[in-house]
Amino acid sequence: MILSLTDAKLDYPKTTAFQHFSLTVEDGEMVSIIGRSGCGKTSLLYTIAGLLPLSGGTMQRAFGNEGVALMFQQDRLLPWKRIIDNVLLGLSKEKTEEAATFLRSMGLGTVMHHYPHELSGGMRQRVALARALIRKPNILLLDEPLASLDEQQREMLQNDIKKYVRDQGITLLLVTHSIQEAVFMGSRIVMMTNKGVSYELKNQLHDDPNLRTRDEFFSMQKTLRLHLEATR
Numbered sequence: 001m002i003l004s005l006t007d008a009k010l011d012y013p014k015t016t017a018f019q020h021f022s023l024t025v026e027d028g029e030m031v032s033i034i035g036r037s038g039c040g041k042t043s044l045l046y047t048i049a050g051l052l053p054l055s056g057g058t059m060q061r062a063f064g065n066e067g068v069a070l071m072f073q074q075d076r077l078l079p080w081k082r083i084i085d086n087v088l089l090g091l092s093k094e095k096t097e098e099a100a101t102f103l104r105s106m107g108l109g110t111v112m113h114h115y116p117h118e119l120s121g122g123m124r125q126r127v128a129l130a131r132a133l134i135r136k137p138n139i140l141l142l143d144e145p146l147a148s149l150d151e152q153q154r155e156m157l158q159n160d161i162k163k164y165v166r167d168q169g170i171t172l173l174l175v176t177h178s179i180q181e182a183v184f185m186g187s188r189i190v191m192m193t194n195k196g197v198s199y200e201l202k203n204q205l206h207d208d209p210n211l212r213t214r215d216e217f218f219s220m221q222k223t224l225r226l227h228l229e230a231t232r
């Protein structure tokens, strides 16, 4: 177990972001979290990252704050720093060669001395991913990281994130509005409302290289869509 929340609750001064939320995540698992807008998904990720304290319930984490990497819809790269320096941010210069090798392996070798504005949105998100992964986190928390990309770029990055996360044995928690993305990325898909987990689905075909074209890929999406509609 790398993470366990039991009857977790988070209050803001005027609203309860989520309550009665229980979830146990095993080391190396890839969990997608879906749910209606405002059900507390982003707040949940902040809590798991150690940025917001719970108002009730308990959370056990087998990692420290330095073991968490976060990636958002906006790439949050510093515009005045070159790509390689964005990736190295906060790390020692000794890591430069490792970062360069990593960027090359991610297809970013030719742009590592460019500035963020010279890259496409997809490439910038790839840089944000490299910046997260070079820190060798125990857990990667993704909040709609691909929402602003076109379909082709989104699918490429989904493939890459899945591959790198799996190869490095990182645990993944992905918040997404896309049911298709949730099924492709998640070995488990958790549906959340602001009153807790309303439904869970195990993706038995998570490791299937042809997942995107399997009938089950579509039937799992249909099942989730029906459950999501039932929470209206």
Ligand SMILES: Nc1ncnc2c1ncn2[C@@H]1O[C@H](COP(=O)(O)OP(=O)(O)OP(=O)(O)O)[C@@H](O)[C@H]1O
Residues within 6 Å of the ligand: 012, 013, 014, 015, 016, 017, 018, 035, 036, 037, 038, 039, 040, 041, 042, 043, 044
């Ligand atoms: N900083 C904040 N201060 C006060 N209330 C907040 C804050 N952030 C979020 N909320 C409220 O908490 C609830 C949950 O918000 P949160 O952003 O976590 O949901 P979400 O599921 O991520 O939404 P979305 O899918 O639209 O991004 C909402 O009612 C929201 O208005």
